[in-house]
Amino acid sequence: MAEPLLQVDQVGKRFGGFVALDGINLAVAPGERLGLIGPNGSGKSTLVNCICGALHNESGSVRFDGQAIDGMAAHQRTILGLARSFQLPRPFHSLSVAENLHVPLLYAVRARFGSHLSAREINDHCIEYLRLVGLDAKAHKRPRDLTQVEMRKLELARAIAAEPKLLIADESMAGLSHSEVEDILKLLVRLNERGITIILIEHIMSAVMSFSQRLVVLVSGKKIADGDPAEVVRNPEVEKAYLG
Template structure:
């Protein structure tokens, strides 16, 4: 991965998505910056995951634009957005439960031919890289275990390894600490910090406020489908609009 000199990475302008009469994302203007750990927070139902899905091509927005490095990626297919340099994880881990840990990581780049890949010396580079990433996230000793036999936290680490296999410049994580024990939360936080130090940008949706405030450089707060506040953690956590959205005070 080559770090970019561009400050602004991902931008949305007027982004909107409705489901029936519910405007899940409502004219959202958001900017996330390259080289930073950005967080997207807000109460349940504030539109964070729908926003992620619109950005990454899982669903098409009704109106508005998504640009990345100045390129319009609005409504593009997920594989095209991935090729543009954006990887993502999901609230509920998307893994192949009956495939091994190693096979899952390889499937991130060669899904149709994993068995052939494992049997072929021509793809040794891919296999070596997959093993390096398993070591990086700390589950290399589980490479032959079926993914369904991992703990939920280990599945989160496996999903992250799969995201990294595609070598994205920007990584979008949807609740990486959800359902994970404190020791694995610390490991995930350490991975985000080290990967960010190497030049990768992060956009993280998370409800664990201690993690958000300790990890993030820039925080965007959503309420009712649009941003109501943004800035460094020290500013955001004391903003009265944020306290009202979360606590009703």
């Protein structure tokens, strides 16, 4: 395996007496499509928060693109090329759809070394990403005027606009219809084809199975399986975690 883009070593996180993450190890290769699953409360979102800097891990270390990022603020990690979408869309309500995308372009992409974007270029990038997710016709609308699926697309588009090396999509398909799930999946595959490494956290197993090249399963803050998706779902421990 090539040098991992993301390397998580023995990461642990507690909330008072509750152990949310218990020595998690994870390596993600550049260009990989990784599925991360687990029952509710298994620690998926906590792991994402520790990777992205919204929470700080108490033990272990996180390396991204060959650099230790423990203790680094979330915005610095985004500038490095690590972007996420949130489980529940968190748009900037006072800004238009297009302006929502201007934010990562202005702050993350411009701050990245060697990136000098003019206002025109920012606008062009913004239109390109909105077209990619099919929201270009709604560029001047406010997020409150969008439907549920459009809101999720905006959430993804904003993460993409940070022009990341690694995108973590946290339950981007929750509550969507079958055709809407297909739309988002196609979008994620297109992004991966552009060279973006993707970690997909999802409960919709059909989506995870069709998207992931590798599957990791968390249960009660521990990693219980890691490997080929078809093999992982047949793992007795995984079956027990899901079916009891």
